[in-house]
Amino acid sequence: MLSDRRTPDADDTVSLAAGPVITRPDAEVTVVLPFLRGATASSPPAWLPWSGWSRRNRLLLAALLATALAGAVALIAGWPPAALERLVGAAPTPTPSVGPEPAPGPVLAALAQPPAAAPTAAGVNAALAPVLASTGLGTAVGVSVVDxxxxxxLYDAAxxxxxxxxxxxxxxxxxxxxxxxxxxxxxxxTAxxxxxxxxxxxxxxxxxxLAAGAVGAYAGAARLDRLAAQVSRSLGGVRPSRVVLDVSLFAGEQQGPGWDAGIVAGGHVAPITALMTDGGRLRPRQGSPAARHTAPDLAAGRRFAQLIGAPPTVVTGTAPAPPVPAPGNPVPAPGSPFAAPAPGTLLGAVASPPMQRLVDIMLADSDNVLAEALARQVALARDQPASYAGASSAMDAVLTELGLPADESGLVDGSGLSRSNALTPTLLTxxxxLIASGRTPALSGLFNGLPVAGWSGTLEDRFRAPSGAGRAGLGVVRAKTGTLSGVSAMAGVVTTADGRLLAFSLLANDTTLPPYEAPAALDAVAAALARCGCR
Incomplete structure (x- = not known):
């Protein structure tokens, strides 16, 4: 087959017969001119029309035809390969020289080896006891490790x-x-x-x-400006008279019970409402902590009104939007030739990234706003009010459905900001x-967002100290961390030196370690599991 750009070889020549050739180097195509064979021969065959011409005239004719054909070749050489094939036929495909297939090697050879010897409780105790005694995490420490x-x-300390x-x-x-x-x-x-x-x-x-515009806090987010564009098209360009907000999906208080005073003002979370943009941030690209709107729903409504050309008259706390009407004739808008849509008619809709992606973001960045929003989705899925209490009740019910002891859970929010929350290390482990076992496929993707030691999320800058006690956990610990003043926590999985996967959790309350020392103490515990075969 002819190619536009490759090293010429024997298959680049379209050979029709022996004779003079014209080559266009940049196109790498050679065309033979067989019907001019007699133009340079000393004794041309008598049957050729120019056999009686003088040698000079024959050479002149050859030159003229060669020039014309060179132009034609230049044109043809620029054609797509398929067109050239139709003109002259495809070049023969060379038959590759292939030797005998080698014998296939093992796939995932490690799985063919004998499995690592099971760790023992005595081995784990020998690895953890000295580390826990020297961390300075305090006396209110609970640890659980499971194969x-x-x-x-394998280990249970309170x-x-x-x-x-x-x-x-x-x-x-x-x-x-x-x-x-x-x-x-x-x-x-929706609108x-x-x-x-x-x-x-x-x-x-x-x-x-939901992003207010092209620059958002979350990659791949739905955009308010695109929703506004849909609404404007649905209204036929007619300027709306008013924007009303329906934030009735969520119920109850906007701040969680047991949250530290000033936690919202400190930028770690926003008031939780069913409508906000960019996690309530004033500046979308700012991480956390970040300055947040005190009324995120109102801020989003005013931005939306601006985008659709409506007056900034936005009402919050209204009754839910009217239901979508049955098909029928729309009601004309007074003083406007445009037929106003019937109440409840859908004017536009945008959708978030898939739930899996939202969970990834929540875990990797420890996003408190997103966590509270997703906890309310659990409540809605179980027909509970989308409030702090409804979400907590629904999450306990789902834990029971998963075969876990819900009586070891006493949550009051979905983010962990509340000091009224309570969990046992054994429940977390x-x-x-359960997630790591693969027995519940819907949960398997949860590990996508778990931070990796020294690599991603909230663990990106941890386990890295060259001479630190946590160095052994680099890249082999995947875990969710937790920090409040006096509280340090970590729960996840670790691969041991023998290749065994362990689930672990460590919850320390009432620790007096400085903020920069507590994470290193947790890292040392996880790294102790990574170093050992624990047999």
Whole structure:
């Protein structure tokens, strides 16, 4: 086959007969001119029309024809390969020289080896006891370690005692929302026609990742400006008279029980509402902590009104949007030739990234706003009010459905910001082991977002000290961390030196370590498991 750009070889020559050739180097195509064979011969055959011409005239004719054909070749050489094939036929495909197939080697050879010897409780105790004694985490410390392959409990130090879990709570939120909504579920923000002509109702769908515009806080987020463009098209360019907000999807208080005073003002979370943009941030590209709107729903509504050309008259706390009407004739808008949509008519909709992606972001970044929004999705999936109390009740119910002891859970929020939360280390370890076992496929994707030691998320800058006690955990620990003043926590999985996968959790309350020392102490414990065969 002819090629536009490659090293010429024998297959680049279209040979029709022997004779003079014309070559266009840049096209790498050679064409033979067989009908001029006699033009340079000393004794041309008598049957040729120019056999009686003088040699000079024959050479002149050859030159003229060669020039014309060179132009034709230049044109043809620029044709696509398929067109050239139709003109002259495809060049023969060379038959590659292939030797005998080598004998295939083992695939995933490591799996063909004898499995690593099972760790023992005595081995884990020997690895952890000296580390825990020297960490300075305090006396209120609970630790649990389980062998994922067998489910055997390998270590339990006050593991059945309830502790403040901080952000390890997000493991429960992640597992329960994936179990109820599934990994492909999306959160929809919509706009519908209001009860009065010219009124647009912006309906919050509980998506805190919704971006106000092209620059957003979350990659791949739905965009408010695109929703506004849909609405403007649906209204035929008629300027709306008013924007009304429907934030009724979420119920109850906007701040969680047991949150530290000033936690919202400090930028670690926003007031939780069913409508907000960029996690309530004032500046989308700012991480956490970040300055947040005190009324995120109102801020989003005003931005939406600006985008659709409506007056900044936005009402919050209204009744839910009218239901989508049955097909019928729309009601004309007074003084406008445009026929206003019937109340409840859908004017536009945008959808969040899939639930799996939202869970990834929540875990990797320990995003508190997103965690509270997803906890409310668990409540909605179980027909509970989308409030702090409803979400907590629903998450306990789902833990029971997963075969886990819900009586070891006493959550009041989905983010772990509350000091009223309570979880046992054994519950967290059992949950992590269940996820890692693969027995519940809907939960398997949870590990996608878990931070990796020294590599990603909240563990990106940890386990890296060249001479630190946590160095052995680099790259082999995947875990969710948790931090409040006086509280340090970590729960996840670790691969031991023998290649055994262990689930672990460590909850320390009432620690007096400085903030920069507590994480290193937790890392040392996880690294001790990574170093050992624990046999």
């Amino acid at each position: 994922v392959a067998t489910g055997a409990e 593991g059945d005692r309830a502790y403040i879990p901080a952000s390890t709570t997000k493991l429960v939120t992640a597992a329960t929302v994936l179990a109820t909504r599934g990994p492909s579920y999306r959160l929809r923000t 519908v026609a209001g009860v009065r002509p010219g009124e647009v109702v912006l309906v919050g769908g509980g998506d805190p990742t 059992d949950l992590v082991a």
